[in-house]
Amino acid sequence: MIVRIMGRGQWVLEPEHLIELNELDRQLEDAVEKGDQEALAASLRALSEGVRRLGVEVPDDVIAESDLVLPDTDASVEEVRELLDSTSEYYGIFPDADGELAEGDQESTVL
Secondary structure, rough: OEEEHHHHHEOOOOHHHHHHHHHHHHHHHHHHHHHHHHHHHHHHHHHHHHHHHEEOOOOOOOOOOOOOOEEEOOHHHHHHHHHHHHHHOOOOOOOOOOOOOOOOOHHHHHH
């Protein structure tokens, strides 16, 4: 899975990384549900840090389509709510760890 962090670049994540990120994603959903901008910003920072820590950065000279885009940490509750509404196949921004991701995704392994 390739994740773009707005303004930062792209990272390749393996399916097992989603287990940790799913918990952070749930915190983000809770913040949006409560309309808590401060908690949302903290959740977005934690998700961004998690992606960068767990993933492998895609080199700048490689053009790859992102599987999902993580909003910038200054995104509003309403902006993230709209994003969550548009990702109905997921339970949050990230798909569940036991979802339809296949290890060895050809595009991700090439990078």
